[in-house]
Amino acid sequence: xxxxxxxxxxxxxxxxxxxxxxxxxxxxxxxxxxxxxxxxxxxxxxxxxxxxxxxxxxxxxxxxxxxxxxx
Amino acid sequence: xxxxxxxxxxxxxxxxxxxxxxxxxxxxxxxxxxxxxxxxxxxxxxxxxxxxxxxxxxxxxxxxxxxxxxxxxxxxxxxxxxxxxxxxxxxxxxxxxxxxxxxxxxxxxxxxxxxxxxxxxxxxxxxxxxxxxxxxxxxxxxxxxxxxxxxxxxxxxxxxxxxxxxxxxxxxxxxxxxxxxxxxxxxxxxxxxxxxxxxxxxxxxxxxxxxxxxxxxxxxxxxxxxxxxxxxxxxxxxxxxxxxxxxxxxxxxxxxxxxxxxxxxxxxxxxxxxxxxxxxxxxxxxxxxxxxxxxxxxxxxxxxxxxxxxxxxxxxxxxxxxxxxxxxxxxxxxxxxxxxxxxxxxxxxxxxxxxxxxxxxxxxxxxxxxxxxxxxxxxxxxxxxxxxxxxxxxxxxxxxxxxxxxxxxxxxxxxxxxxxxxxxxxxxxxxxxxxxxxxxxxxxxxxxxxxxxxxxxxxxxxxxxxxxxxxxxxxxxxxxxxxxxxxxxxxxxxxxxxxxxxxxxxxxxxxxxxxxxxxxxxxxxxxxxxxxxxxxxxxxxxxxxxxxxxxxxxxxxxxxxxxxxxxxxxxxxxxxxxxxxxxxxxxxxxxxxxxxxxxxxxxxxxxxxxxxxxxxxxxxxxx
Numbered sequence: 001x002x003x004x005x006x007x008x009x010x011x012x013x014x015x016x017x018x019x020x021x022x023x024x025x026x027x028x029x030x031x032x033x034x035x036x037x038x039x040x041x042x043x044x045x046x047x048x049x050x051x052x053x054x055x056x057x058x059x060x061x062x063x064x065x066x067x068x069x070x071x
Numbered sequence: 072x073x074x075x076x077x078x079x080x081x082x083x084x085x086x087x088x089x090x091x092x093x094x095x096x097x098x099x100x101x102x103x104x105x106x107x108x109x110x111x112x113x114x115x116x117x118x119x120x121x122x123x124x125x126x127x128x129x130x131x132x133x134x135x136x137x138x139x140x141x142x143x144x145x146x147x148x149x150x151x152x153x154x155x156x157x158x159x160x161x162x163x164x165x166x167x168x169x170x171x172x173x174x175x176x177x178x179x180x181x182x183x184x185x186x187x188x189x190x191x192x193x194x195x196x197x198x199x200x201x202x203x204x205x206x207x208x209x210x211x212x213x214x215x216x217x218x219x220x221x222x223x224x225x226x227x228x229x230x231x232x233x234x235x236x237x238x239x240x241x242x243x244x245x246x247x248x249x250x251x252x253x254x255x256x257x258x259x260x261x262x263x264x265x266x267x268x269x270x271x272x273x274x275x276x277x278x279x280x281x282x283x284x285x286x287x288x289x290x291x292x293x294x295x296x297x298x299x300x301x302x303x304x305x306x307x308x309x310x311x312x313x314x315x316x317x318x319x320x321x322x323x324x325x326x327x328x329x330x331x332x333x334x335x336x337x338x339x340x341x342x343x344x345x346x347x348x349x350x351x352x353x354x355x356x357x358x359x360x361x362x363x364x365x366x367x368x369x370x371x372x373x374x375x376x377x378x379x380x381x382x383x384x385x386x387x388x389x390x391x392x393x394x395x396x397x398x399x400x401x402x403x404x405x406x407x408x409x410x411x412x413x414x415x416x417x418x419x420x421x422x423x424x425x426x427x428x429x430x431x432x433x434x435x436x437x438x439x440x441x442x443x444x445x446x447x448x449x450x451x452x453x454x455x456x457x458x459x460x461x462x463x464x465x466x467x468x469x470x471x472x473x474x475x476x477x478x479x480x481x482x483x484x485x486x487x488x489x490x491x492x493x494x495x496x497x498x499x500x501x502x503x504x505x506x507x508x509x510x511x512x513x514x515x516x517x518x519x520x521x522x523x524x525x526x527x528x529x530x531x532x533x534x535x536x537x538x539x540x541x542x543x544x545x546x547x548x549x550x551x552x553x554x555x556x557x558x559x560x561x562x563x564x565x566x567x568x569x570x571x572x573x574x575x576x577x578x579x580x581x582x583x584x585x586x587x588x589x590x591x592x593x594x595x596x597x598x599x600x601x602x603x604x605x606x607x608x609x610x611x612x613x614x615x616x617x618x619x620x621x622x623x624x625x626x627x628x629x630x631x632x633x634x635x636x637x638x639x640x641x642x643x644x645x646x647x648x649x650x651x652x653x654x655x656x657x658x659x660x661x662x663x664x665x666x667x668x669x670x671x672x673x674x675x676x677x678x679x680x681x682x683x684x685x686x687x688x689x690x691x692x693x694x
Contacts, residue, residue: 010174011359035362036365036366037366067075
């Protein structure tokens with residue numbers, strides 16, 4: 001299941017770091033954060049609890065970029 | 072400006088005021104307090120981020136560099152007993168001004184580029200039970216009537232029932248001239264209504280409408296990035312620790328060496344230089360300008376009618392040295408038309424006779440003949456029509472037996488054909504005497520020839536024409552356009568094999584671009600380095616498999632796209648080169664103690680501003 005989210009991230013490097021952090025979250029098969037579009041494309045693992053995974057992704061991203069937001 | 076930016080602006084203003092006050096002749100303590108206040112006002116978030124970074128084991132980012140440098144400057148001022156924190160405040164102030172500018176510029180360009188690329192209509196005004204309701208475009212059923220006011224985007228494909236207007240179809244086709252439409256004309260969703268209010272009968276649901284296909288396409292953009300973009304992130308990862316190490320060595324080695332030589336170590340001076348060095352090393356200009364350039368370039372390309380699915384494809388297209396083109400539908404119009412009738416003096420007779428005989432036929436060639444005849448005098452219906460499959464048609468017209476077909480048909484009736492040029496020829500005979508022939512060809516698009524010569528100017532070294540059409544027709548077509556290499560009678564698998572052979576021959580570091588339009592081109596489109604599909608209105612399979620789409624089917628856009636991509640790469644290289652050059656120079660000056668810390672930040676911000684402005688040039692398109 002692939003979903004797209006509008007996000008807020010302040011710099012290109014932070015976006016790259018957040019992407020790397022989000023990719024390590026369990027339940028995430030693939031993730032791409034596009035700084036210029038301010039979008040995150042997230043592919044969930046089969047049968048993953050999307051809400052929980054999304055929360056974990058947000059937490060992981062906040063760790064590298066405190067201002068990271070999913071709108 | 073958004074909320075965050077406004078907040079930052081106020082903090083900068085407040086700190087700037089405090090900073091100026093601090094420059095007045097004041098007692099040392101008052102000045103120190105004023106500067107510290109200014110420092111915290113403008114820099115608290117940087118310190119906070121730096122602390123968070125340390126806590127999360129992620130040292131050495133921008134915030135960390137700025138925090139260490141400015142805190143270091145404060146520490147030195149305390150150590151020297153001057154309590155003059157002006158330098159720390161100036162560093163933080165300039166840094167924040169730079170950040171604000173960057174986020175503002177990026178936000179602005181994001182808006183304008185997104186406006187080009189984002190075609191999504193927000194709503195549809197649908198007429199239900201005599202009242203108008205605004206609903207999501209997905210909720211409108213086929214057959215309902217919608218109203219589109221001037222300035223609004225057409226949400227669904229349909230046909231005009233009331234009113235007339237002009238449309239801006241630039242987002243769909245790149246065509247900048249407004250299109251005049253009136254009752255009965257069909258509308259494509261995604262175009263913008265410019266002048267009049269129109270009522271539209273919906274003919275396609277949202278998911279089947281033109282705009283949805285294009286939306287799916289641009290949505291893929293988000294997930295594909297350029298190699299250079301990835302390079303910059305990797306670069307920052309290696310570069311920052313390296314610079315930190317250099318700064319540390321700069322702070323420690325010279326004083327130790329001085330000690331060894333029993334000279335005064337000058338710790339404060341060297342540490343200050345090391346801090347300046349750190350500030351300069353901040354790679355922000357590079358990190359922001361590269362993705363910004365690609366994004367701006369995609370926006371520019373979108374404006375001229377080429378949609379790239381990702382920044383990486385711009386990079387690849389810039390290096391195109393081999394262009395492989397499909398014939399039918401890409402360079403040709405994709406439909407046969409009568410290009411010649413011989414002998415010319417019997418033109419009218421031959422054409423009307425051929426049209427009469429072919430009137431009832433469904434064969435594509437018959438349609439072309441009828442199209443050429445156009446709306447001339449009404450035709451008498453033919454009698455006794457016999458179709459000879461793969462040969463032609465025989466019929467009785469005005470009591471005379473007539474034949475229209477190829478050589479085989481003539482032979483069947485024992486008529487000797489005359490010599491005719493290569494291509495598709497329809498002979499016309501009456502009562503067993505040959506009258507003449509019609510020459511039919513898939514005519515090149517009007518822009519095809521210019522498109523091929525433009526390719527050469529754009530740096531393409533080999534142009535190859537591939538087609539499923541007969542070898543003779545392909546060769547003749549290639550010759551007429553000035554294409555050196557052509558191969559016909561190719562099945563889709565043959566095309567793939569041919570492209571693979573060309574891929575093996577291409578020069579190192581260059582790419583091969585394939586342009587095609589049909590379903591059968593999909594395998595080649597995905598095999599080529601960059602596949603470009605013709606027409607957002609063409610075959611879905613081709614558009615799906617392609618890396619970029621030429622929206623208006625104009626082959627000239629290929630060369631334009633290549634030139635645009637080259638320009639974009641040029642800007643990227645300028646920015647990388649320029650930033651590294653200035654950075655390198657400043658690092659050297661800083662290490663030698665010739666540049667003050669605030670000057671270093673100023674240089675850094677300046678480079679970034681210039682790089683960002685330069686990046687935005689990529690939005691302009693070649694003429």
